[in-house]
Amino acid sequence: MPFxxxxxxxxxxxxxxxxxxxxxxxxxxxxxxxxxxxxIPTSDTSxxxxxxxxxxxxxxxxxxxxxxIVNYLARVLNGEWDLDSxxxxxxxxxxxxxxxxxxxxxxxxxxxxxxxxxxxxxxxxHATRPAYTPLLPWPVQYIIPPxxxxxxxxxxxxxxxxxxxxxxDDDDEDGRRMRGGAGAGLGGGLIPDALRGGSGGATGQKKxxxxxxxxxxxxSGPRSxxxxxxxxxxxxxxxxxxxxxxxxxxxxxNNSRNDKRHHYILPPSGTNPSxxxxxxxxxxxxxxxxxxxxxxxxxxxxxxxxxxxxxxERGVRDIYAGETIVGEALEGRTTEGGLPWRKPGVxxxxxAERMIGGWVGEYIPLPGFGSGMVLHGGEDNMKVNGEEGEVxxxxxxxxxxxxxxxxxxxxxxxxxxxxxxxxxxxxxxxEKEEKQKRLEDMGxxxxxxxxxxxGGGGEARGRGGEVGVEVDVDVRGDGxx
Amino acid sequence: MxxxxxxxxxxxxxxxxKARPNAVSWPLFTTPQPIKRLFDKFPLYTYPPNxxxxxxxxxxxxxxxxxxxxxxxAHRGLPSFNPGCLxxxxxxxxxxxxxxxxxxxxxxxxxxxxxxxxPASSSASPLDVPSPVSSQRIQRWTQDTIAKRKGxxxxxxxxxxxxxxxxxxxxxxPLTEDSTRSDPxxxxxxxxxxxxxxxxxxAYLYSLYLAPLxxxxxxxxxxxxxxxxxxxxxxxxxxxxxxxAEGELTKQSPRIDVEAIxxxxxxxxxxxxxxxxxxxxxxxxxxxGLFDASVFAYTxxxxxxxLGWRDFRVVDGLRRYSNLVEHRERIFEAxxx
Numbered sequence: 001m002p003f004x005x006x007x008x009x010x011x012x013x014x015x016x017x018x019x020x021x022x023x024x025x026x027x028x029x030x031x032x033x034x035x036x037x038x039x040i041p042t043s044d045t046s047x048x049x050x051x052x053x054x055x056x057x058x059x060x061x062x063x064x065x066x067x068x069i070v071n072y073l074a075r076v077l078n079g080e081w082d083l084d085s086x087x088x089x090x091x092x093x094x095x096x097x098x099x100x101x102x103x104x105x106x107x108x109x110x111x112x113x114x115x116x117x118x119x120x121x122x123x124x125x126h127a128t129r130p131a132y133t134p135l136l137p138w139p140v141q142y143i144i145p146p147x148x149x150x151x152x153x154x155x156x157x158x159x160x161x162x163x164x165x166x167x168x169d170d171d172d173e174d175g176r177r178m179r180g181g182a183g184a185g186l187g188g189g190l191i192p193d194a195l196r197g198g199s200g201g202a203t204g205q206k207k208x209x210x211x212x213x214x215x216x217x218x219x220s221g222p223r224s225x226x227x228x229x230x231x232x233x234x235x236x237x238x239x240x241x242x243x244x245x246x247x248x249x250x251x252x253x254n255n256s257r258n259d260k261r262h263h264y265i266l267p268p269s270g271t272n273p274s275x276x277x278x279x280x281x282x283x284x285x286x287x288x289x290x291x292x293x294x295x296x297x298x299x300x301x302x303x304x305x306x307x308x309x310x311x312x313e314r315g316v317r318d319i320y321a322g323e324t325i326v327g328e329a330l331e332g333r334t335t336e337g338g339l340p341w342r343k344p345g346v347x348x349x350x351x352a353e354r355m356i357g358g359w360v361g362e363y364i365p366l367p368g369f370g371s372g373m374v375l376h377g378g379e380d381n382m383k384v385n386g387e388e389g390e391v392x393x394x395x396x397x398x399x400x401x402x403x404x405x406x407x408x409x410x411x412x413x414x415x416x417x418x419x420x421x422x423x424x425x426x427x428x429x430x431e432k433e434e435k436q437k438r439l440e441d442m443g444x445x446x447x448x449x450x451x452x453x454x455g456g457g458g459e460a461r462g463r464g465g466e467v468g469v470e471v472d473v474d475v476r477g478d479g480x481x
Numbered sequence: 482m483x484x485x486x487x488x489x490x491x492x493x494x495x496x497x498x499k500a501r502p503n504a505v506s507w508p509l510f511t512t513p514q515p516i517k518r519l520f521d522k523f524p525l526y527t528y529p530p531n532x533x534x535x536x537x538x539x540x541x542x543x544x545x546x547x548x549x550x551x552x553x554x555a556h557r558g559l560p561s562f563n564p565g566c567l568x569x570x571x572x573x574x575x576x577x578x579x580x581x582x583x584x585x586x587x588x589x590x591x592x593x594x595x596x597x598x599x600p601a602s603s604s605a606s607p608l609d610v611p612s613p614v615s616s617q618r619i620q621r622w623t624q625d626t627i628a629k630r631k632g633x634x635x636x637x638x639x640x641x642x643x644x645x646x647x648x649x650x651x652x653x654x655p656l657t658e659d660s661t662r663s664d665p666x667x668x669x670x671x672x673x674x675x676x677x678x679x680x681x682x683x684a685y686l687y688s689l690y691l692a693p694l695x696x697x698x699x700x701x702x703x704x705x706x707x708x709x710x711x712x713x714x715x716x717x718x719x720x721x722x723x724x725x726a727e728g729e730l731t732k733q734s735p736r737i738d739v740e741a742i743x744x745x746x747x748x749x750x751x752x753x754x755x756x757x758x759x760x761x762x763x764x765x766x767x768x769x770g771l772f773d774a775s776v777f778a779y780t781x782x783x784x785x786x787x788l789g790w791r792d793f794r795v796v797d798g799l800r801r802y803s804n805l806v807e808h809r810e811r812i813f814e815a816x817x818x
Contacts, residue, residue: 008767045735049736050734050736050738051734051735051736052735052736052737054733064738065734065741067741067745068741069737071744092755093755095755096751096752096753096755096756097669097672097750097752099676099748099749099751099752100669100672100673100675100676100752100756101672103675103676103679103680103745103749104671104672104675106733107675107678107679108671108675108740110733151732154728154732155732155733235668235671236667236668236669236670236671236672239667239668240668323671356721466777
């Protein structure tokens with residue numbers, strides 16, 4: 001029975017819309033023989049014990065999360081499928097590097113991805129949200145993207161830049177980049193974009209009026225923050241990549257560029273893939289490949305780090321088997337040498353039902369379960385298939401996002417009820433109907449408000465009508481005079 | 482009607498000169514002489530101005546670092562029990578910046594987080610206070626201060642004695658800590674720093690706030706008990722702290738995978754130990770730098786036996802790497818004793 005890799009569905013011509021899923025796909029592609037695994041584009045996180053995709057199903061065992069999948073596969077066949085094993089990387093320092101960069105790439109790339117794909121309003125509404133549409137059944141497509149966006153927002157909390165700030169038109173950005181190009185030659189990647197206008201002017205290659213450049217610098221404030229985020233992510237990676245490629249080109253044949261063999265990031269030779277390659281390819285391809293309305297971060301990376309973008313192009317071609325066509329992948333159509341797509345077992349309304357059913361279990365807090373979101377113990381990040389039907393009540397970080405609309409709805413209803421009581425009450429007075437409407441007559445809401453003193457209610461109820469009449473007369477007097 | 486308008490305008494115009502503040506023409510508003518003489522005697526006695534409250538501005542001529550520490554620890558300059566504070570405390574010590582520590586809490590900070598530094602004020606006026614330096618800007622401030630000190634020395638030819646105070650690595654440090662240098666050690670700088678700021682921090686957060694044994698034994702006496710004696714407030718503070726930790730850990734995945742967090746920190750300590758190797762300090766420097774401070778911030782907090790850890794999962798992961806333990810002891814002996 002083949003391994004089943006459940007991932008978020010394909011988008012932007014990539015095999016998945018989620019970086020961790022892309023990393024897991026790359027890992028399986030690099031380790032497992034082609035006919036031993038299938039790739040299932042689903043959106044149903046309830047299958048995973050960590051409530052997050054990717055999830056790997058091996059018979060009765062399900063493992064959730066990229067790192068857990070890597071650990072599991074390494075364990076299953078005594079390290080044969082472990083990319084980072086000591087046999088591949090005998091130097092302890094390079095194994096330490098693997099651990100460090102495994103943390104570096106997600107740490108610094110995921111805020112960038114969140115900003116670019118989810119928090120920049122134009123990109124979100126014109127690219128990311130539409131990309132989710134074919135992946136999700138009907139009602140769920142209105143729920144998942146905002147939910148993922150909220151998660152992205154929490155990931156960007158500490159940043160000094162808001163997605164909305166990146167949302168201006170690209171025209172002035174183009175002009176800025178032209179000027180930046182002049183400085184790029186001598187300053188290279190060291191000069192932040194915001195300062196480039198000045199440096200170009202100083203060398204006399206391209207003079208810009210001082211005021212304009214000052215204004216431009218001011219405008220590009222959030223952009224220079226993004227640019228420094230990119231530098232923090234990319235400088236160590238590009239250094240690592242260049243050190244491995246230089247040593248490999250000296251050791252291997254001279255036409256290494258046309259070499260069919262993939263070029264991996266870690267020294268000494270760049271011939272052995274590691275989990276860093278998977279993560280780098282996953283995160284950077286998702287940063288670079290989508291065509292977005294606001295695209296200056298992508299262009300910055302392409303311009304300043306050509307090695308990395310070349311790495312991504314090679315990776316998409318060799319590991320992801322070129323462009324993924326979303327419709328075909330979702331139908332489970334595979335081509336020779338391509339990814340082993342398979343149609344998810346549960347689709348359409350059934351999937352929606354299952355996802356919504358899962359949430360009902362998840363978002364209704366039941367007393368007595370404590371912190372259900374915490375997974376304890378070594379075997380808990382796997383689960384055995386038999387328990388799958390059991391609905392575990394979970395508290396979830398995004399439950400706030402679901403509580404908020406609920407609270408709003410209740411508040412609005414109550415507000416409407418209050419207004420209704422007043423309005424209806426005033427109407428009775430104006431029409432001078434003798435029948436006294438009492439709060440008790442108004443059903444449950446009335447009973448609820450009976451205890452409160454609303455002027456017309458409580459002890460003053462008896463004179464309520466007279467008060468109303470006085471107000472009425474006053475108003476008329478004003479209007480007539 | 483025109484008359485009316487006229488009188489109205491007159492009526493409006495007339496009171497104006499009377500309302501002038503210095504006009505004394507209208508006797509009704511002048512103070513009668515006896516009463517004026519009586520009130521001229523006031524104030525009968527002027528007290529000297531009040532002293533400022535005991536806890537404020539005691540050390541205005543010194544740099545003051547506000548951080549999480551006990552009152553006793555603040556006087557003796559003991560290491561803070563909060564890694565975020567200890568990192569900068571150690572860094573300032575490494576850079577030979579004289580400062581005193583003051584026990585504080587997040588509510589006192591201008592940006593809501595400790596630590597922050599109040600630079601020494603040169604003027605005597607209590608109103609002329611230099612603006613506080615938040616933790617993100619302490620490194621820049623330190624470099625500026627060192628540069629200023631050096632500039633002064635060059636211009637006025639100070640004695641050799643003071644030059645000795647100058648740290649040897651001062652010129653090299655800004656380069657080392659600037660991530661833009663293309664050098665293998667620098668390529669590692671950011672990557673390994675992310676291990677501390679994420680893998681180890683997550684394990685630390687989980688083990689301190691969410692592991693039940695440790696929360697009651699360590700976090701409660703350190704963070705909650707000193708702020709209040711009210712049980713209800715304590716409960717609410719405890720809840721807030723734990724919820725904040727939980728929120729931090731669920732940013733990356735919807736459920737907290739405890740085993741993965743602990744495995745991550747074990748691996749991270751292994752990698753950090755490998756990076757340190759047989760050297761005294763990271764990246765082969767002769768003096769510890771910001772990276773050493775970041776490592777020390779966690780290793781000292783985890784290895785401090787006075788804190789009374791009960792759940793040793795993270796601590797055990799650290800103890801396996803003897804060079805990390807020695808690195809912590811080396812720094813502790815050189816700078817905190």
